[in-house]
Amino acid sequence: ExxxxxxxxxxxxxxxxxxxxxxxxxxxxxxxxxxxxxxxxxxxxxxxxxxxxxxxxxxxxxxxxxxxxxxxxRDLDDDAATINMVDSNLQRESLLPSERAFAYKMKLEAMKHQGERVDLTCAQVGHKSDGRKSRDILAEQVGQSKNQIQRFIRLT
Structure with a gap:
């Protein structure tokens, strides 16, 4: 407490x-x-x-x-904290499109900061990058197409 x-x-x-x-x-x-x-x-x-x-x-x-x-x-660096924060909030149904857009953008930037080491937060990300782009991994995680992710991010 x-x-x-x-x-x-x-x-x-x-x-x-x-x-x-x-x-x-x-x-x-x-x-x-x-x-x-x-x-x-x-x-x-x-x-x-x-x-x-x-x-x-x-x-x-x-x-x-x-x-x-x-x-x-938890002792989380900025990227891991951002990924945790976004993941916990994307579960909500009542997100505004603008909130979803900023969430996708924040998570994508955090994933890119990790570069090839997306596996550092495999508990949050779910798997290693296997050479794939962060955008593709994010799209898979949230059940959206990579084009839809890009459309949301353009809103920001």
Whole structure:
């Protein structure tokens, strides 16, 4: 459990949090049952922790007037953190096309930074690059064509 006040949003987080009905339902659930799935964070060099996954749970915990929430702290570099953050948010159905576009762009850039070593995050990526382009790997992971990935990225 980490105090909510020590958790900071991921820099460049492209997903918009809304205090809508779904958020209020999540807050009500957290009031009643607590946070069932821990957030993922990494140490912030300036103090506290940077949220990698769990921004909605964090906001819902604030609305539920909780002081702390369960968090798994991982030592992730920028690229691995970006890939984790994007992967955890692409599961949501209610993404705006602009959010999806920025998410694809962020993940693709992180994958390219890793270059030939896409295998460094094989748990997130799922397999080695085998000489394939990052865009092709991303398209396969998210179930889109590489052309559709390019169309989304052009929105950014």
């Amino acid at each position: 980490i105090p909510l006040s020590e958790l900071h949003p991921f820099k460049g987080h492209p997903f918009k949090g809304k205090d809508d009905e779904a958020m209020m339902e999540t807050a009500d659930s957290i009031k009643q049952y607590g946070v069932l799935v821990p957030a993922i964070a990494r140490p912030d060099p300036e103090g506290g922790y940077e949220l990698v996954a769990g921004h909605r749970r964090h906001r819902a915990s604030e609305l539920a007037e909780k002081e702390t929430m369960p968090v798994i702290v």
